[in-house]
Amino acid sequence: MGKNEKQFVEEITPMEEDFSQWYTDVITKTELVDYAPIKGFMVIRPYGFALWEKIRDYADGMFKETGHQNVYFPMLIPESLLNKEAEHVEGFAPEVAWVTQGGNKVLEERLAIRPTSETIICTMYSKWLNSYRQLPFLYNQWNSVVRWEKSTRPFLRTSEFLWQEGHTLHETRQEAVDETLQQLATYKSVAEDLMAIPVIDGKKSESEKFAGADSTYTIEAMMHDGKALQSGTSHFLGQHFTKAFDITYSDREGNLANPYHTSWGISTRLIGGLIMVHSDNRGLVLPPKMAPIQLVIVPIAANKGGVMEVVDKIADELKAKGITVNVDDRENYSPGYKFNDAEMKGIPVRLEIGPRDIENNQALAFRRDELTKETISLDNIADTVEKLLEDIQTNLFNKAKKHREDNTFVAHNIDEFKDIIENKHGFAKVMWKNDDENEAKIKELTGATIRVIPFEQENLGDTCFYSGEKADNMVIFAKAY
Amino acid sequence: MGKNEKQFVEEITPMEEDFSQWYTDVITKTELVDYAPIKGFMVIRPYGFALWEKIRDYADGMFKETGHQNVYFPMLIPESLLNKEAEHVEGFAPEVAWVTQGGNKVLEERLAIRPTSETIICTMYSKWLNSYRQLPFLYNQWNSVVRWEKSTRPFLRTSEFLWQEGHTLHETRQEAVDETLQQLATYKSVAEDLMAIPVIDGKKSESEKFAGADSTYTIEAMMHDGKALQSGTSHFLGQHFTKAFDITYSDREGNLANPYHTSWGISTRLIGGLIMVHSDNRGLVLPPKMAPIQLVIVPIAANKGGVMEVVDKIADELKAKGITVNVDDRENYSPGYKFNDAEMKGIPVRLEIGPRDIENNQALAFRRDELTKETISLDNIADTVEKLLEDIQTNLFNKAKKHREDNTFVAHNIDEFKDIIENKHGFAKVMWKNDDENEAKIKELTGATIRVIPFEQENLGDTCFYSGEKADNMVIFAKAY
Numbered sequence: 021m022g023k024n025e026k027q028f029v030e031e032i033t034p035m036e037e038d039f040s041q042w043y044t045d046v047i048t049k050t051e052l053v054d055y056a057p058i059k060g061f062m063v064i065r066p067y068g069f070a071l072w073e074k075i076r077d078y079a080d081g082m083f084k085e086t087g088h089q090n091v092y093f094p095m096l097i098p099e100s101l102l103n104k105e106a107e108h109v110e111g112f113a114p115e116v117a118w119v120t121q122g123g124n125k126v127l128e129e130r131l132a133i134r135p136t137s138e139t140i141i142c143t144m145y146s147k148w149l150n151s152y153r154q155l156p157f158l159y160n161q162w163n164s165v166v167r168w169e170k171s172t173r174p175f176l177r178t179s180e181f182l183w184q185e186g187h188t189l190h191e192t193r194q195e196a197v198d199e200t201l202q203q204l205a206t207y208k209s210v211a212e213d214l215m216a217i218p219v220i221d222g223k224k225s226e227s228e229k230f231a232g233a234d235s236t237y238t239i240e241a242m243m244h245d246g247k248a249l250q251s252g253t254s255h256f257l258g259q260h261f262t263k264a265f266d267i268t269y270s271d272r273e274g275n276l277a278n279p280y281h282t283s284w285g286i287s288t289r290l291i292g293g294l295i296m297v298h299s300d301n302r303g304l305v306l307p308p309k310m311a312p313i314q315l316v317i318v319p320i321a322a323n324k325g326g327v328m329e330v331v332d333k334i335a336d337e338l339k340a341k342g343i344t345v346n347v348d349d350r351e352n353y354s355p356g357y358k359f360n361d362a363e364m365k366g367i368p369v370r371l372e373i374g375p376r377d378i379e380n381n382q383a384l385a386f387r388r389d390e391l392t393k394e395t396i397s398l399d400n401i402a403d404t405v406e407k408l409l410e411d412i413q414t415n416l417f418n419k420a421k422k423h424r425e426d427n428t429f430v431a432h433n434i435d436e437f438k439d440i441i442e443n444k445h446g447f448a449k450v451m452w453k454n455d456d457e458n459e460a461k462i463k464e465l466t467g468a469t470i471r472v473i474p475f476e477q478e479n480l481g482d483t484c485f486y487s488g489e490k491a492d493n494m495v496i497f498a499k500a501y
Numbered sequence: 502m503g504k505n506e507k508q509f510v511e512e513i514t515p516m517e518e519d520f521s522q523w524y525t526d527v528i529t530k531t532e533l534v535d536y537a538p539i540k541g542f543m544v545i546r547p548y549g550f551a552l553w554e555k556i557r558d559y560a561d562g563m564f565k566e567t568g569h570q571n572v573y574f575p576m577l578i579p580e581s582l583l584n585k586e587a588e589h590v591e592g593f594a595p596e597v598a599w600v601t602q603g604g605n606k607v608l609e610e611r612l613a614i615r616p617t618s619e620t621i622i623c624t625m626y627s628k629w630l631n632s633y634r635q636l637p638f639l640y641n642q643w644n645s646v647v648r649w650e651k652s653t654r655p656f657l658r659t660s661e662f663l664w665q666e667g668h669t670l671h672e673t674r675q676e677a678v679d680e681t682l683q684q685l686a687t688y689k690s691v692a693e694d695l696m697a698i699p700v701i702d703g704k705k706s707e708s709e710k711f712a713g714a715d716s717t718y719t720i721e722a723m724m725h726d727g728k729a730l731q732s733g734t735s736h737f738l739g740q741h742f743t744k745a746f747d748i749t750y751s752d753r754e755g756n757l758a759n760p761y762h763t764s765w766g767i768s769t770r771l772i773g774g775l776i777m778v779h780s781d782n783r784g785l786v787l788p789p790k791m792a793p794i795q796l797v798i799v800p801i802a803a804n805k806g807g808v809m810e811v812v813d814k815i816a817d818e819l820k821a822k823g824i825t826v827n828v829d830d831r832e833n834y835s836p837g838y839k840f841n842d843a844e845m846k847g848i849p850v851r852l853e854i855g856p857r858d859i860e861n862n863q864a865l866a867f868r869r870d871e872l873t874k875e876t877i878s879l880d881n882i883a884d885t886v887e888k889l890l891e892d893i894q895t896n897l898f899n900k901a902k903k904h905r906e907d908n909t910f911v912a913h914n915i916d917e918f919k920d921i922i923e924n925k926h927g928f929a930k931v932m933w934k935n936d937d938e939n940e941a942k943i944k945e946l947t948g949a950t951i952r953v954i955p956f957e958q959e960n961l962g963d964t965c966f967y968s969g970e971k972a973d974n975m976v977i978f979a980k981a982y
Contacts, residue, residue: 054625056575057582058612063625066570066640073571089547090554094537094661095576095614095645096598101538117577118602119614122660123649124595131539133576133600133614144535144544159547164576164644168604179603180575 032364034301039245043173046295050304050364053174060172060179064288067365070312071291072182076162078214079184079286082206088158088186093140095163096131101139105264108138111231115167117179133166138232138257138283141187142265149269152191155279156199160186175292176249176501183287189267189279193258196280200256203284204237207252210286216307216417217241217297218424219251220496222474227456230283234258240471240496242424243296246445248471248498251293254284292501297420298389304366305388307416308409313346315405316362318355320374330378334371334401341402343409363388368412369405389415428496431485434465437497441466447498451491453484462486468497513845515782520726524654527776531785531845534655541653541660545769548846551793552772553663557643559695560665560767563687569639569667574621576644577612582620586745589619592712596648598660614647619713619738619764622668623746630750633672636760637680641667656773657730657982664768670748670760674739677761681737684765685718688733691767697788697898698722698778699905700732701977703955708937711764715739721952721977723905724777727926729952729979732774735765773982778901779870785847786869788897789890794827796886797843799836801855811859815852815882822883824890844869849893850886870896909977912966915946918978922947928979932972934965943967949978 031049035042047053052068055061064072080090096119103109112135119131134140145157162184172178186203190196204221211217219239229236233255240248261267262278271277298305308314315338319331328349335345346367348358355372362370370386377383378398385396385405389412396404427446431437440448448468463469473493484491512530516523528534533549536542545553561571577600584590593616600612615621626638643665653659667684671677685702692698700720710717714736721729742748743759752758779786789795796819800812812828819826827848829839836853843851851867858864862879866886870893877885908927912918921929929949944950954974965972 054628057579057621057624058575058577061575061577063575064573066572069571069573072573090550091547092545092550092553092645092663094539094542094544095647096539096542096661098539113605115604117600117604117612119598120601121599121611123597123651130602131598140538143538147535164573166576170604180577182573 032301032303035244042301043292043296046299046303047174047292050366052291052295052304055174058179060169062174062178062180064182067312068291071294071306071310072288074214074310074312075210075286075290076184079206079210080162082209083160083184083186086158086202086206088160088188091159091161092163093134093137093144093161095134097134097137097140099130099132101143102132104139105232105261107260108232112136112167115169117166117168134163135165135167136283136285137161137163137165137185138187138261139265142261142267142281145187145189145262146265146267149189149267149279151269152271155189155191155269156195157187157189158199159188160184173292173501175295176289178288181288183285186282186284188282189262190282191271191279193280196258196282197256200235200237200254200282200284203282204239204252204254207239207254207284207286211239211241211251211290211293212417214307214309215290215294216309216413216420217251217293218417218421220472220474220476222472222476224253225454225456225459225470225473225495227459228470230255232257232260234260238472240498241293241297242420242427242447242498243293243501244423245296246427246447246498248447248496248500249289249293249296250471250500251290252284252286255282257281257283289501298416299366302391303364305416306366306368308368308413311366311368312344313365313367314344314409315346315369315371316358316367317345317347317371317373318358318362319347319349320355320372320377322349324375326378327373327375330398331373334373334383334398337402338405341406343402343405359386369408387412389419430480432481433485437462437468437485438466441468441497441499447471447496449478449480449494449496450485451481451483452493452495453487453489454492455487458486462497467499469500471496471498471500513782513784516725523782524773524777527780527784528655528773531847533772533785536655539660541650543655543659543661545663548793549772552775552787552791553769555695555791555793556691556767556771557665560687560691561643563690564641564665564667567639567683567687569641569669572640572642573644574615574618574625574642576615578615578618578621580611580613582624583613585620586713586742588741589713593617593648596650598647598649615644616646616648617764617766618642618644618646618666619668619742620746623742623748623762626668626670626743627746627748630670630748630760632750633752636670636672636750637676638668638670639680640669641665654773654982656776657770659769662769664766667763667765669763670743671763672752672760674761677739677763678737681718681735681763681765684763685720685733685735688720688735688765688767692720692722692732692771692774693898695788695790696771696775697790697894697901698732698774699898699902701953701955701957703953703957705734706935706937706940706951706954706976708940709951711736713738713741715741719953721979722774722778723901723908723928723979724774724982725904726777727908727928727979729928729977729981730770730774730777731952731981732771733765733767736763738762738764770982779897780847783872784845786897787847787849789849789894792847792849793825794846794848795825795890796827796850796852797839797848798826798828798852798854799839799843800828800830801836801853801858803830805856807859808854808856811879812854815854815864815879818883819886822887824883824886840867850889868893870900911961913962914966918943918949918966919947922949922978922980928952928977930959930961930975930977931966932961932964933974933976934968934970935973936968939967943978948980950981952977952979952981
């Protein structure tokens with residue numbers, strides 16, 4: 021290990037020592053994000069924003085394939101609109117930022133910076149919708165929202181964050197439920213297929229659902245420290261908002277009807293999940309499909325005749341395969357420094373190529389996920405690297421899944437439950453009789469909440485681990501971000 | 502002309518009758534945009550947002566090709582930061598929306614919703630920059646900004662609008678000037694190559710430049726009514742902000758230096774320009790490169806055997822060429838209604854295909870730009886359509902350019918000038934001696950301002966048309982949106 025390398029590694033607090041500090045070190049020292057001059061707000065730097073672009077482009081492609089179109093609604097919402105749906109305003113009013121002055125004048129009505137856009141969107145939908153022929157409305161927007169949070173952490177919980185919010189209207193309840201589930205499946209694909217983050221999909225309990233929803237569906241992931249991260253939610257809103265906002269249309273029989281309604285969102289908090297699922301004490305670990313740079317080539321003895329020619333030729337071959345490549349030809353930096361820099365940044369593969377390698381028609385390939393090196397032939401190197409990247413993507417997913425499985429435990433009683441949450445720091449899988457009060461008691465006792473009622477149910481027994489009554493479902497309890 | 506068709510055409514007020522109402526009719530009846538419940542705010546509907554996506558994707562591609570990366574800065578800016586650069590705060594303070602309450606508490610300091618982000622970005626740049634090795638900073642963000650406007654019109658001037666703002670730092674003045682001009686050239690390409698809007702590029706006069714800039718460069722387009730639209734601006738900011746925000750770095754000689762600074766932006770107002778340059782009394786006219794749907798096929802007697810098979814086959818052939826196609830197979834709508842609908846929406850080409858056409862191995866192709874029909878063979882139809890689309894794109898650019906040339910006149914004295922502005926409703930091309938006071942007088946007298954000091958200068962004489970003094974430049978005066 022070179023001098024520079026060591027120096028860098030020491031800069032990141034080991035996660036075993038202080039997980040929270042490790043997270044902060046990784047996201048700030050790799051220049052993903054910085055703290056803004058206003059408490060609770062973040063600046064997303066180029067390397068961090070490139071990760072958001074990967075998520076956005078992938079999800080947006082799937083939205084469009086499934087018939088959705090993008091729109092843009094105003095960021096400001098009059099207080100009177102926010103107040104129209106009772107549960108909704110109760111859920112969001114405490115965290116609203118209010119505009120009270122515009123252009124040197126005090127406004128007659130306060131305007132909320134959107135914490136979410138159901139109310140403004142329903143106001144317009146009410147104006148636009150007349151006939152069943154226009155349905156469904158399948159609209160989405162990419163924007164930022166503001167929720168005045170007391171305790172914040174970059175990506176995971178910030179007073180402003182970037183997200184997308186889809187808002188759809190449908191003729192029938194079934195179509196709206198199908199849409200809700202389809203979008204959840206899209207989010208699962210974003211997490212698993214793009215980000216290599218295994219998730220548990222299912223339903224939220226009554227006390228954890230969205231303010232104003234009939235039911236909320238979620239994907240939940242396990243972080244390195246055994247806590248859960250809610251990684252995307254899709255809400256079946258029934259007719260709550262369409263009635264409150266008087267959205268009506270003339271149906272197939274010529275009667276006036278209220279449509280069914282969904283909304284769904286993923287946000288920049290997914291980037292926090294990406295860090296806490298894959299990264300390590302050396303810095304970022306990025307799945308190849310998420311990596312802004314998939315491979316770095318570090319020339320060794322670059323000034324020796326012929327090295328840069330071979331390096332450039334290989335870079336071109338790789339680029340022709342669609343692999344994003346950076347040749348680190350910076351002068352005044354040692355190979356050791358460059359190795360470390362690339363590791364910090366989570367670049368999936370590093371190729372080292374020097375004069376002796378060229379003589380032997382080979383290169384040294386370093387895998388960031390396993391920290392292993394192997395010699396590969398320069399013949400068909402693009403094919404070899406492509407396979408290697410696929411393997412890394414799969415390996416990261418499998419490692420994360422194994423971590424979750426290894427840290428998920430069945431609890432049959434409250435003592436086992438407390439042991440799982442407090443000592444084993446894992447997910448507690450239990451049989452559960454739905455009961456808001458008991459859920460609240462457990463939260464107060466242990467800090468754990470029901471993260472998800474998984475679609476994939478197992479029968480662990482007939483009675484609720486807590487109340488001893490007949491169980492309704494198997495559920496997952498955990499502490500959460 | 503069918504009944505439905507006529508009915509539609511009458512819905513749009515002819516531009517000769519009332520240009521402003523024509524504009525409003527076109528943008529609202531084609532469902533590009535709607536008015537939000539807050540005065541001065543707009544909702545961008547799917548068809549309108551699709552136009553913005555075309556602009557964004559094209560520009561973003563060029564930004565990235567020239568080495569820029571995207572970032573995201575907070576939407577809220579503390580008042581104290583906004584106040585740091587004197588000219589800047591003077592320019593923007595009167596139109597700021599202020600957040601004074603967050604999470605049920607009154608804030609200690611008012612927060613501005615960004616009217617533009619120089620101040621917050623410079624605050625962070627000051628933190629990030631240490632050494633000349635880090636330069637240049639080439640960052641951009643796509644976001645929304647709020648400027649409390651008294652008089653608004655969708656796309657052209659709204660209290661919230663979507664835009665991008667690039668903010669760069671450079672070692673030398675020359676590099677920053679080069680960047681400023683390079684980005685102006687990018688905007689010219691967006692306008693001309695993508696949107697078929699011819700623009701005049703050049704510099705702004707002192708009184709029209711950005712608040713806090715050394716110099717502002719602009720692209721200006723002529724609308725149907727002879728008014729100008731500022732379609733993109735690029736600012737060389739010198740060291741105003743880098744000094745005010747104490748952005749310093751250690752230069753190549755080891756001395757502390759302030760970098761040079763640029764910012765540049767285009768916004769959703771470009772969509773307003775697109776309408777007012779190309780559209781007509783039937784509705785939208787979209788250049789093929791901007792059209793979300795480039796070609797519509799209207800089957801005639803679709804229920805006759807074989808028609809839909811041929812239509813679908815042609816649609817597939819066209820799609821394989823990368824042409825975006827819509828087959829309008831809606832039942833219960835007459836061909837006449839469909840023709841009109843496609844014309845309103847500005848779809849560049851309409852193909853009509855019926856049983857007799859199929860017998861003759863042909864289709865009828867209607868061009869939206871010229872309102873002409875021609876018979877084309879079904880053999881190699883994708884090649885024919887591709888050529889047709891290219892031809893339409895070029896034709897729209899040429900028509901717009903001819904309109905601008907036909908309505909640009911030289912003025913040698915104030916009477917000729919007033920005649921051009923007030924009667925001919927055109928651009929006045931004049932020799933000018935730089936003088937803020939005279940510029941203000943002319944504005945008061947005629948409503949016209951200096952839109953641009955074109956890069957491409959002509960010598961129309963030696964003396965200023967207004968003061969009679971020795972002229973500095975040829976400039977373009979016009980009324981503007």
